[in-house]
Amino acid sequence: MTKLERLKIILDAAAEKEISWQNIKVYGYQYNYEVPFIKSISKFWFGDNVVEEYIAPLNEDSNHHNRSGRIKKSTEYITIHDTASTAKSADEYAHAKYVANGGGGTSWHYSVGSNMACHQIPNNEVAYHAGDGLEVEFKLMDTTLMGDNPTPVLSIIDGFYAIDGKKTKVSIPSVTFEKVNDKLVYASDGIKQTKLAPFGAIEGEKYQNITTNHINDAGIRIDLIDGKYYIGPTYYNATYGFIANRGGNLHSIGIETMVNEGSNLIRTWHRCAKLVAHLLLENHLGVDRVKPHHFFSGKPCPMTLRSNHLWDYFMNLVLIEYQILKDFSDVKITLICNDEAVDAEGLIQKDSFDNKIIKYQIKLEDKTEQCIFDYQVKIVK
Ligand SMILES: [Zn+2]
Incomplete structure (x- = not known):
């Protein structure tokens, strides 16, 4: 089989046979709106990966607090958000400007909209977008459990993680109530959060009610290495009530996708998928390392993709772009x-x-x- 014949197999899989218009609901903090939506003819986007540089100033060169210049120890993930900002003016340029002006203390690497992908924080630096703190570095924990299932099911048994029903030696995060100034807040493994403890809680008391149902729906990082399972660092996010993964702020590249009214959502998602494929290859990551913000905090983000059941479709766009970029980057593809x-x-x-x-x-x-x-x-x- 020739190279172009192999590429054709991927393009055949990417080609839609039937598509239809549907109304989707777009979620924003200002207002929600409905918009007609249709998939493209192919999951491969015939547009180009173009990135404009809008690099934010370092804290030391500004009075801002959103670009410390801290270098990541590793890049484990690509984190996908949406802005949940539906105002017509809330486009990628406005968001790039926002980050460059301090971002209210927040930052992320790219703002992707239907017109452009704007690059704000260097890919090797830490940014503040995932809600999982800045304290815990990524490290795999040895479960001592042997196995061969590449997609194991995680549950919780008696305060320990279990893989495919077998209890491991890795305990779930401990959740306690701790004092910050005069107030009691939740803490996960001793790291204090902003969420206030429930009425009647006692300092140092352990919060016990964590079960399998509290695992976020994007899952927990499990690696299978030489026949043994390893679990990534986790914590309990009290704001959203989920066990989630560490590594969003310290070990990922954060991408905000635009949902502003009047923008072309399918073009934004294609543009994002193509950018993600480039970032995966540059960072030697597989498609399984693309995660929704939800994975790191339990926040329902990216809200519009999730709520319209389009997350899997988006991931299919990423997979096709990745497969083609990985093996066929020297082939010119013309529609x-x-x-x-x-x-x-x-x-x-x-x-x-x-x-x-x-x-x-x-x-x-x-x-x-x-x-x-x-x-x-x-x-x-
Ligand atoms: Zn988000």
């Missing part, structure tokens, strides 16, 4: 489509109608070969 319903990037235009069949071709060129393949997609009601 050929004369139908006005589709733009040059493979996105469906607003005035396209139901029961329309769109025919298109994809041209592949490398140094030795050139091929053109036929595809079609139907817009159904």
Whole structure:
């Protein structure tokens, strides 16, 4: 099989056969809105990964507190957020400017919208976006449990993590009530949080009510190395009531995706997926290291992708972009489509109608070969 034939197999898998318009609800702190949404003709985006540099000043060169210049010890994850800011003006440039102006103490590496990806914090530096603190460095804990399941199920038995029903020697985080000034707050493994303790709580008392149901729905990091399971560092986030993973602030690259009204959401998500593929390869990470903010805190973020059941679709976009970038970066991929319903990037235009069949071709060129393949997609009601 030639290289272009192997690429065609991935593009075949990426090609949608039938797509339809649906209304999705977009969530923001100002207001929510509904907008018609349709997937593109392919999970591969025919647009380009373009990044504009808007690097924020270091704290020492500004009166800000959101870019310490602290170098990450490792990059373990790519963290996906959405801004939950629906105002029309809340685009990627506004958010890049916000981070450059101090970000109210917060920061993240990229703001991705339908027009651009803006780069604000150098990828090797720590940023403040994941809500999991800055105290605990990433370190795998040896469960001493042997196994061979690459996708094991984690639960909690008697205060210890269990893998596929077998109790490990790794205890779940201890949760206590501790004093900050005059107030009692939750603490996880002794690290104090901002959430106030419930009425009647006693200083030093242990909070016992943590069960399997409190594990965040994006899971806990488990690595299988030489037939043994290891668990990443975890903590209890009292604000959201979930056991979550450490490593969001200290060990990830944070990306905010835009959801401002009037922006093109599918274009934002494609742009983000392509950027993520580049970041994964640059940092020698697999697709399984792309995590929603939820994974690090239990916060329901990115809200719009999650609430519309589009997170898995987004991850499929990432997978396709990753597979193609990894092995076929030297192949020129061109969309050929004369139908006005589709733009040059493979996105469906607003005035396209139901029961329309769109025919298109994809041209592949490398140094030795050139091929053109036929595809079609139907817009159904
Ligand atoms: Zn977030």
